[in-house]
Amino acid sequence: MAKLFQLPKGTRDILPDEQPYWMQLDQVIREITQIYGYEPLSLPIFEDTALYKRGVGEATDIVEKEMYTFSDKADNSITLRPEFTAGVVRSYIQHGMASWPTPVKLWNTGPVFRYERPQAGRFRQFHQFNAEAIGEQDPALDFEIMDMAWQLYDRLQFQNLSFQLNSIGCPDCRPGYLKVLKSYYKKYFDSICDDCRNRLDKNPLRLLDCKQDRCQPVIEKAPAIYDHLCEACAGHFNKLREYLNAADLTFTLNHCLVRGLDYYTKTVFEVWAEGVGSQNAVCGGGRYDGLVELLGGKPTPAVGFAAGLDRTVMIMQNKKQDRLKIDPSVYFACQHAEARKQAIIYVKQLRERNISCLMGLGERSFKAQFREADRRNVRYVVIIGDAELESRTVILKKMETGEQKSLNADQLIRHLDREPGF
RNA sequence: GUGGGUAUAGCUCAGUUUGGUCAGAGCGCCAGGUUGUGGCCCUGGAGGUCACGGGUUCAAGUCCCGUUACUCACCCCA
Known part of the structure; x- marks a missing residue:
């Protein structure tokens, strides 16, 4: 028998049976972005490798081991996008969107690529719905972004979701907190796992989301960053929580939520769901007030999120709702x-x-x-x-x-x- | 990158322990069940070098070794 072609590891075919779910999801995305005043923006699937190295952060897992990077025929280093935000910000700067009415609110969807070992709910090519609001510091905008994520799942009639919220401060207050965290951890150096011993020097914030059993007691009693925020960050965080409470959006304060990308400041959040293997994050985002400047623009605050569509569709399928397929007449x-x-x-x-x-x-x-x-x-x-x-x-x-x-x-x-x- | 599991028809799986009618079932697909009509039922058909490569043996899906793929989990995330 001739050797059969197989799809590349971590990719998949989305067959006709699954398509109605994607179309329904696409419909909901179009509705809510329109209602919340976000405009569509289409970006290339690959960009200059340096954009992601700088934007996402050299020390992140994404850049260190997960990027699909290759050289084109002119020997430029190209990378298949591992996330959307860096590309959106590049586009914002390149097209002078700072001169547009502020904030600039944009959304997009499409495939993103990360070279990882696939497992249930995790693929090398997967799809995200992404929304960004650039140019405004007001915590009401953080609220809007979270509310839109909320609305997405609400319209899909998802239940048993959990919104995880934290603030990881800014360059003014985070260093101070990290000192406190490090000195706390040094007392427990003997009882934490090897990974955490490395993190202690390399990326202390990540200590907090270690999943090893032996580290849990240490994490539980660790100082929480939201107790060490500067005045501006604390005020921002308090306002956001006020808004969320006023709108009856229930969330879990999670001082261990730190996110794996370098650009986040202040607000970070994730939405957790069940039904996608051991992967529970269906949506994640936060504020990134330093990224525009880092990529060569003027200092500009921004906030956004990305929702994992493959995982979302998996949950839709598990719900076994009404037959979505439209039959011929x-x-x-x-x-x-x-x-x-x-x-x-x-x-x-x-x-x-x-x-x-x-x-x-x-x-x-x-x-x-x-x-x-x-x-x-x-x-x-x-x-x-x-x-x-x-x-x-x-x-x-x-x-x-x-x-x-x-x-x-x-x-x-x-x-x-x-x-x-x- | 690390660890576990699995590889037999398009799909879900028996058969592997105790080598020798073991190449099977259900679903799906195609056709027929008289003279122009579906769903249920009955019958028939197509479809597999039993992942690949070695080895042991008179004989290997069945035992041994290797390879590859898939899968779940860890790390991290969507």
């Missing part, structure tokens, strides 16, 4: 080639009226054609046999009830055109 069953010539004309006319039609092909018995019509779940079958050709009529059969009646050409079109009760 009419199937033409023909006895002979002569009848098919008639059917072709009818089908064309009906399709022009936006009625979805199929017809039986090849030399197949009526029985076989009816079987197909049934399996394709059509509502009506139009029968054209020798007798109908003779009398210049057709028989219209409603599959659900089995009723059928004889009609001439005009009657058939009129009947189907206004979807009669029959």
